[in-house]
Amino acid sequence: MQRPQKYGESFSEWFSWIISEAEIYDYGRYPIKGTGIWLPYGFQIRRRVIELIRMLLDETGHEEILLPLLIPETLFAKESEHVRGFEGEVFWITKAGLEELDVKLALRPTSETTISYMESLWIKSYKQLPKKYYQIVSIFRYETKMTKPMIRVREVTTFKEAHTVHESFESSEEQIREAINIYAKFFDMLGIPYIVSRRPQWDKFAGAIYTIAFDTIFPDKRAVQIGTVHNLGQTFTKVFDVKIQKRDESIDYAWQTSYGISERVIASIIAFHSDEKGLILPPLVAPYQAVVIPIYQEDAKDMVIEYCNNVAKALRENGIRVYLDLRDDMRPAEKFFEWELKGVPLRIEVGVREITNNTVTVFRRDKVKREIVPAQQLVERVHVMLTEIAQALAARAWKELISNIRISKSIEEAAKILKELGGVVLMPWCGDERCVYSKMQGIEGVDVIGEVMEESLKKLNISLDLFKGTQCGFCNNQAKAVIAIAKKY
Amino acid sequence: MQRPQKYGESFSEWFSWIISEAEIYDYGRYPIKGTGIWLPYGFQIRRRVIELIRMLLDETGHEEILLPLLIPETLFAKESEHVRGFEGEVFWITKAGLEELDVKLALRPTSETTISYMESLWIKSYKQLPKKYYQIVSIFRYETKMTKPMIRVREVTTFKEAHTVHESFESSEEQIREAINIYAKFFDMLGIPYIVSRRPQWDKFAGAIYTIAFDTIFPDKRAVQIGTVHNLGQTFTKVFDVKIQKRDESIDYAWQTSYGISERVIASIIAFHSDEKGLILPPLVAPYQAVVIPIYQEDAKDMVIEYCNNVAKALRENGIRVYLDLRDDMRPAEKFFEWELKGVPLRIEVGVREITNNTVTVFRRDKVKREIVPAQQLVERVHVMLTEIAQALAARAWKELISNIRISKSIEEAAKILKELGGVVLMPWCGDERCVYSKMQGIEGVDVIGEVMEESLKKLNISLDLFKGTQCGFCNNQAKAVIAIAKKY
Numbered sequence: 001m002q003r004p005q006k007y008g009e010s011f012s013e014w015f016s017w018i019i020s021e022a023e024i025y026d027y028g029r030y031p032i033k034g035t036g037i038w039l040p041y042g043f044q045i046r047r048r049v050i051e052l053i054r055m056l057l058d059e060t061g062h063e064e065i066l067l068p069l070l071i072p073e074t075l076f077a078k079e080s081e082h083v084r085g086f087e088g089e090v091f092w093i094t095k096a097g098l099e100e101l102d103v104k105l106a107l108r109p110t111s112e113t114t115i116s117y118m119e120s121l122w123i124k125s126y127k128q129l130p131k132k133y134y135q136i137v138s139i140f141r142y143e144t145k146m147t148k149p150m151i152r153v154r155e156v157t158t159f160k161e162a163h164t165v166h167e168s169f170e171s172s173e174e175q176i177r178e179a180i181n182i183y184a185k186f187f188d189m190l191g192i193p194y195i196v197s198r199r200p201q202w203d204k205f206a207g208a209i210y211t212i213a214f215d216t217i218f219p220d221k222r223a224v225q226i227g228t229v230h231n232l233g234q235t236f237t238k239v240f241d242v243k244i245q246k247r248d249e250s251i252d253y254a255w256q257t258s259y260g261i262s263e264r265v266i267a268s269i270i271a272f273h274s275d276e277k278g279l280i281l282p283p284l285v286a287p288y289q290a291v292v293i294p295i296y297q298e299d300a301k302d303m304v305i306e307y308c309n310n311v312a313k314a315l316r317e318n319g320i321r322v323y324l325d326l327r328d329d330m331r332p333a334e335k336f337f338e339w340e341l342k343g344v345p346l347r348i349e350v351g352v353r354e355i356t357n358n359t360v361t362v363f364r365r366d367k368v369k370r371e372i373v374p375a376q377q378l379v380e381r382v383h384v385m386l387t388e389i390a391q392a393l394a395a396r397a398w399k400e401l402i403s404n405i406r407i408s409k410s411i412e413e414a415a416k417i418l419k420e421l422g423g424v425v426l427m428p429w430c431g432d433e434r435c436v437y438s439k440m441q442g443i444e445g446v447d448v449i450g451e452v453m454e455e456s457l458k459k460l461n462i463s464l465d466l467f468k469g470t471q472c473g474f475c476n477n478q479a480k481a482v483i484a485i486a487k488k489y
Numbered sequence: 490m491q492r493p494q495k496y497g498e499s500f501s502e503w504f505s506w507i508i509s510e511a512e513i514y515d516y517g518r519y520p521i522k523g524t525g526i527w528l529p530y531g532f533q534i535r536r537r538v539i540e541l542i543r544m545l546l547d548e549t550g551h552e553e554i555l556l557p558l559l560i561p562e563t564l565f566a567k568e569s570e571h572v573r574g575f576e577g578e579v580f581w582i583t584k585a586g587l588e589e590l591d592v593k594l595a596l597r598p599t600s601e602t603t604i605s606y607m608e609s610l611w612i613k614s615y616k617q618l619p620k621k622y623y624q625i626v627s628i629f630r631y632e633t634k635m636t637k638p639m640i641r642v643r644e645v646t647t648f649k650e651a652h653t654v655h656e657s658f659e660s661s662e663e664q665i666r667e668a669i670n671i672y673a674k675f676f677d678m679l680g681i682p683y684i685v686s687r688r689p690q691w692d693k694f695a696g697a698i699y700t701i702a703f704d705t706i707f708p709d710k711r712a713v714q715i716g717t718v719h720n721l722g723q724t725f726t727k728v729f730d731v732k733i734q735k736r737d738e739s740i741d742y743a744w745q746t747s748y749g750i751s752e753r754v755i756a757s758i759i760a761f762h763s764d765e766k767g768l769i770l771p772p773l774v775a776p777y778q779a780v781v782i783p784i785y786q787e788d789a790k791d792m793v794i795e796y797c798n799n800v801a802k803a804l805r806e807n808g809i810r811v812y813l814d815l816r817d818d819m820r821p822a823e824k825f826f827e828w829e830l831k832g833v834p835l836r837i838e839v840g841v842r843e844i845t846n847n848t849v850t851v852f853r854r855d856k857v858k859r860e861i862v863p864a865q866q867l868v869e870r871v872h873v874m875l876t877e878i879a880q881a882l883a884a885r886a887w888k889e890l891i892s893n894i895r896i897s898k899s900i901e902e903a904a905k906i907l908k909e910l911g912g913v914v915l916m917p918w919c920g921d922e923r924c925v926y927s928k929m930q931g932i933e934g935v936d937v938i939g940e941v942m943e944e945s946l947k948k949l950n951i952s953l954d955l956f957k958g959t960q961c962g963f964c965n966n967q968a969k970a971v972i973a974i975a976k977k978y
Contacts, residue, residue: 029610030603032559032594037607040552040622047553063529064536068644069627070521070580091559092584093596096631097577105521107582114519118526121518133529138558142585155557 006274011220012148018270019149022279022342027149034147034154041342042266044287046158049266050136052189052284053160056182062132062162067114069137070105075113079239082112085206089141091154107140112207112232112258115163116240123254125245126167130175134162150267151224151489158263165237165254167246172231172255176212179229179259180453183214186261187226191282191394192216192268193401194226195424195460197450197484200433205258209233215449215486217404218271221422223449223486226264232256272397279343280366282393283386288323290315290382291344295332295351308350311360311378318379320386340365345389346382366392402460410473414485415443424486426452426462428479430472436483439474449484457482495763500709501637507759508638511768511831516638523636523643530831531755533776535647538755539625541678541773542649545671551621551651556603558626559594564602568728571601574695578630580643596629601696601721601747604652605729612743614734615656619664623651639756640713640978647752654726654743656735661720661744665701668718668748669942672703675750676715680771680883681705681757682890683715684913684949686939686973689922694747698722704938704975706893707760710911712938712975715757718748761886768832769854771882772875777812779804779871780833784821784840797839800849800867807868809875829854834878835871855881891949899962903974904932913975915941915951917968919961925972928963938973946971 004013019025024042038046054064070093077083086109093105108114115133123131139159143152162179166172180196187194194214204211205228214227236242237253244254273280283289292312296304305326312324323344325335332349339347347363349370354360358375362382366389373381404423408414414425429436429451436448457464462482470479493502508514513531527535543553559582566572575598582594597603604622612620628648632641651668655661669685676683683703693700694717703716725731726742733743762769772778781801785793794815801813812833814824821838828836836852838859843849847864851871855878862870893912897903903914918925918940925937946953956971 026607026610030557030607031561031564032557035557035559037557038555040554043553043555046555064532065529066527066532066535066646068519068521068524068526069629070524070644072520075520088586090586091582091594093580094583095581095593097579097633099631104584105580118515118519121515140558142588144586155559157555 003276006276007219009220011218011271014219015151015267015270016149018274018278018341024270025149032154034143034152036149036153036157038157041287045269045281045285046263046266048285048287049190049269050158050160053186053261054136056186057132057134057160057162060132060178060182062134064135065133066135066137067108067111067118069108071108071111071114072103072105074103075117076106078113079207079236081235082207086110089143091140091142108137109139109141110258110260111135111137111139111161111163112236112256113240116236116242116256119165119237119242119254120240123165123242123244126247129165129167129244129254130171131165132162132175133164134160136160148489150263153263156262158266159260160262161260162258164257165242166256167244167254169233169255172233172257175257176229176231179257180212183227183229183259183261187214187265188394189282189284190265190269191390191397192226192265192272193394193398194456195401195405195449195484196453196456198453199228199450200436200448202433202437203448203450205230205232207232207235209235212453213450215424215484216268216272217401217423217486218268218489221404221487222489223424223447224264224268224489226268227259227261229259230257232258272400273393274343275368277368278341280389280393281343281345283345283390286343286345287321288344289321289386290346290348291323291325291335291339292348292350293325293332293335293339295349300352303355304350304352307355311348311350311375314379315382318383320379320382336363345386348378364389366396405460405462407462407466408473409470411439411443411485414473415446418446418485418487422487424449424484426467426482426484427473428467428470429481429483430475430477431480432472432475432477435472435475435477445487446485447488449486449488452482452484492765495765496708498709500707500760503708504640504756504759505638507763507767507830513759514638521643523632523641525638525642525646527646530776534758534770534774535752535755537774537776538679538758539647539649542675542750543625545675546621546623546649546651549621549667549671551623553624554622555624555626556597556600556607558597560597560600560603561592561594563592564606565595567602568696568725570724571696575599578632580629580631597626598628598630599747599749600624600626600628600650600652601725601745602729605725605731605745608654608726608731608743609729612654612731612733615736618654618656618733618743619660620654621651621664622653623649625649637978639752639759642752645751647755648749649751650749651747653746654731655745656733656743658722658744661722661746664746665718665720668746669701672716672718672748672750676703676754677883678771678773679754679758680879680886681715681754681761682883682887683945684712684890684894684938684973685942685945687942688717688939689925689937691922691926692937692939694719694721696721696724698724701942702939704913704973705757705761706890706912706975707757707978710893710976711978712913712936713753713757713978715753716748716750719746721745721747761889762832762882764857766857767830769878769882770832770834772834772879775832775834776810777833778810778875779835779837780812780814780824780828781837781839782814782821782824782828784838789841792844793839793841796844800837800839800864803868804871807872809868809871825852834875837867853878855885894949894951896951896955897962898959900928900932900974903962904935907935907974907976911976913938913973915956915971915973916962917956917959918970918972919964919966920969921961921964921966924961924964924966934976935974936977938975938977941971941973
């Protein structure tokens with residue numbers, strides 16, 4: 001199969017090509033639309049991404065649990081706004097064995113109802129709070145839009161959902177800030193750039209007071225949501241009767257937040273950290289951080305392999321994940337091709353010349369460049385290079401994101417920019433959602449991302465001063481904030 | 490709630506009590522029968538059990554993947570024996586969103602059909618074989634028998650299923666041996682004792698040539714299956730057209746095996762490694778291997794806590810998982826009670842006396858005994874004690890299993906023993922399943938476990954010579970093998 005172009009309209013095709021060729025995710029062949037298989041190599045990337053978010057959540061006092069997949073309709077339908085938001089996309093079990101069920105069961109599209117039900121049994125007092133739970137599970141959504149591997153699927157296999165409980169609204173607001181910080185750190189560690197914004201009311205999570213979202217921009221210049229943080233207020237605690245005794249001995253409903261990320265994180269790694277040769281994996285989540293490849297004529301085979309073994313051993317002993325590629329039915333060039341495609345950050349080539357000079361040749365996947373390293377400096381040099389690669393990938397990705405963000409003074413101009421160039425357009429905004437809502441009705445294919453958070457503007461090197469005091473891009477009132485619009489997934 | 494007795498008929502009650510009190514698994518409160526919630530402490534045990542089996546599978550060349558949960562009826566029903574074996578216990582999705590589905594979807598009860606379908610796309614040549622996949626997922630079975638937490642549930646949350654593909658029957662037989670060895674090692678590392686047997690044909694996995702099972706005996710003297718290994722022959726490869734080019738260039742169907750374990754492993758840890766005070770966790774999977782508890786009057790608080798901090802730090806730096814219990818709304822005795830219940834292998838008590846003498850007091854949960862250890866020997870001593878605890882737990886468990894295994898010469902006597910004492914009875918056997926099948930019809934509440942494997946007899950310190958040459962316990966023919974019968978779960 002010919003390699004499709006990564007940028008522009010062929011991105012989807014390129015994405016399908018790379019996840020198949022790099023043996024990450026088998027999609028489109030299993031006979032249920034919107035489902036795929038994580039292949040061994042992809043599974044290892046996924047596993048390390050999960051370990052990373054687990055570490056960040058554990059170290060901030062989150063506790064991992066596992067809730068049932070199935071939700072009885074009676075429970076799921078308790079919160080009316082929530083069920084309205086999800087009922088169009090729920091899978092329903094109506095039969096089991098040879099019986100018809102009395103109460104049909106939903107496959108969880110998310111777990112607010114399940115956990116709120118349990119919290120009413122678990123939580124009694126402010127002394128137990130704040131309480132922070134999370135689980136990493138499959139969720140199910142009967143997507144009616146066009147499905148896309150990892151990006152819009154019917155079985156989201158890697159959904160990390162956190163659920164927290166608080167004594168007061170203030171404490172829940174603090175949690176929202178912590179959640180934003182955790183996600184920012186998570187995406188930063190993976191070199192995935194993002195815009196953080198507050199979604200308009202009409203696009204918030206069903207049941208939330210408000211939703212904060214992380215979005216990024218893919219190579220087809222479309223915005224894609226990669227994480228959300230919701231302040232749920234007392235919506236679910238009132239319906240599920242999660243009552244607590246407060247510090248002042250009064251009884252009140254508790255406050256909640258929830259926040260989630262999915263395998264779109266992995267789709268983002270692939271979308272940003274890749275070039276025309278294939279993937280370039282961030283060292284933190286690469287199944288192998290270095291691959292060692294022997295290059296020899298038959299008479300030098302034993303000597304070269306022994307040297308390679310020593311190189312691999314030294315690296316492993318220093319915590320580097322190494323694959324020593326001794327397959328002898330492949331030429332070195334074929335191995336180079338395969339590991340470049342699969343995105344191994346460093347390739348270490350060893351031949352007779354390297355042995356003679358007591359060196360190794362190290363190929364940096366991100367720079368597509370070789371460097372000769374004295375053997376005794378190898379371990380240290382590899383550590384440095386892996387750090388440099390992580391930094392270079394992040395810098396490149398942020399540069400790419402920023403290059404796709406434009407500023408405009410009016411919605412008419414913004415819509416034109418989006419039509420021609422895609423990406424995200426930032427506009428001055430009066431802060432009134434009604435003015436946006438009414439204006440957006442007539443404009444096809446353009447969506448509101450939300451009010452961009454000040455911290456996020458800073459990270460994009462954009463000053464709020466550019467916007468403040470100018471006119472709202474939708475009405476004639478004075479601007480107080482920045483709103484982002486885009487063509488979304 | 491009063492503590493029920495662990496042994497005898499109250500075991501179920503005891504089991505429910507302990508998983509609730511030790512905060513492992515919340516069962517029986519969520520409004521779907523046969524489903525439960527893994528609570529934070531239980532989740533950590535589960536996570537370490539998963540890490541252990543993952544390590545054993547990875548080091549033997551198994552590759553982890555993730556298959557879809559849903560199976561279209563058209564796929565699931567392709568192999569007739571398989572579907573007959575499972576159709577009574579499958580959950581069916583018939584609706585999604587507001588639509589009725591054309592093809593109903595099963596929640597996987599197991600994944601042979603799913604993976605065989607994919608293998609027909611993945612595997613083409615003997616050069617790719619043997620191939621060993623596994624996944625760790627939830628499976629669903631609409632159990633009609635009485636459900637029990639972790640033991641018989643409708644959502645089995647911790648199902649490790651391995652699926653392998655081979656060029657020849659011989660290679661699949663080799664794989665069966667490897668699988669048995671892996672499971673034996675796994676259970677040995679957790680100190681869970683077992684009997685390995687070959688199930689009779691009428692009790693094998695639906696679609697297999699034969700099934701090898703690991704069983705153990707719970708404190709209510711009932712046998713419980715804790716692992717199974719199946720040689721699937723070409724059953725699924727023929728139906729799903731998994732054809733390979735063989736070494737001699739001919740084309741033939743591939744051969745398969747599959748093997749699985751579930752959270753019954755964790756139920757077994759609880760059932761064996763516990764006493765009237767609560768759990769005693771094997772150090773390998775204990776969330777905390779040691780808990781440090783300061784004991785002080787207010788005036789010595791700072792000094793004692795500083796000392797505790799140093800103790801915890803020294804242990805952590807040496808790879809011990811430590812919880813430093815500084816909760817100041819609880820008396821030490823309450824903490825002792827809680828951590829004994831939760832099964833932390835070692836408790837380290839530090840008070841003024843310990844500081845003065847430069848020692849610590851270490852309490853061994855399995856022996857319920859204190860020992861004074863000089864501070865400078867602590868790390869080494871803790872390592873030794875953790876090893877000793879693991880060994881002591883295993884030895885005690887094997888002794889308990891063996892005490893519940895009896896030998897009998899006839900099925901009539903065996904049935905009487907089982908009725909009175911429970912456990913497992915071994916009998917000499919002619920090797921003909923028909924003779925067993927016909928005799929077992931009239932005997933209520935007693936099941937055949939299977940032909941006990943010679944290696945397993947050795948591990949139980951039972952000689953095959955005791956049985957060989959005597960008469961079959963069912964007919965008058967000469968015995969060639971050993972059969973186990975029991976009251977099963």
